[in-house]
């Protein structure tokens with residue numbers, strides 16, 4: 019099977035638009051997983067991302083196991099912290115919050131994750147995670163105690179993304195925060211995409227088919243949608 023990273027690299031090369039639906043293990047009832055899986059497949063999503071800011075111990079594993087039973091889509095871990103690493107998933111975004119300066123999210127969580135990763139067969143993808151101001155205080159900001167970069171600081175965002183690439187990351191994730199008022203501006207996506215050799219994931223505050231299309235058109239290779247799916251899956255249908 020083609021790896022998650024290779025799917026993204028191909029998407030970047032060939033202009034394929036990939037979509038991931040984000041599920042927060044804390045908000046999902048296991049009984050509803052079959053129905054959710056069917057809804058996600060109906061949207062023609064390519065992946066299911068699993069992760070949240072504050073998730074109780076063991077809940078992520080239970081959700082991943084259930085998703086594996088109910089859908090054939092690849093399950094990608096997008097963890098808020100190392101306790102959310104479930105070996106039953108397909109891949110792990112090995113995130114480093116490089117827009118911030120909190121050592122806990124730059125290196126400490128990563129060190130804590132090692133024993134869990136070593137025991138698993140997960141595909142590990144080093145990912146530069148960049149938090150951008152989405153117009154309200156996001157959970158990532160609260161928990162990581164790091165400030166997002168303003169959407170006016172184009173140059174700083176581009177240079178942070180480039181630094182992420184030069185550090186060896188294989189992906190860049192431009193994050194406006196879950197439930198953001200303002201998604202990452204298309205002009206920022208465009209600038210970052212034009213300078214980077216590695217694929218770009220964009221997420222946070224994307225609510226409509228129009229915003230989704232705009233993100234792709236300007237260089238997002240994979241878009242992640244959580245809140246809009248929770249609220250109304252139908253809004254996105256006509257991508």
Ligand code: 1GP
Nearest residue numbers: 196197221222223244245
């Ligand atoms: C959050 O980027 C994701 O980490 C998705 O955000 O919930 O706003 O879609 P939304």
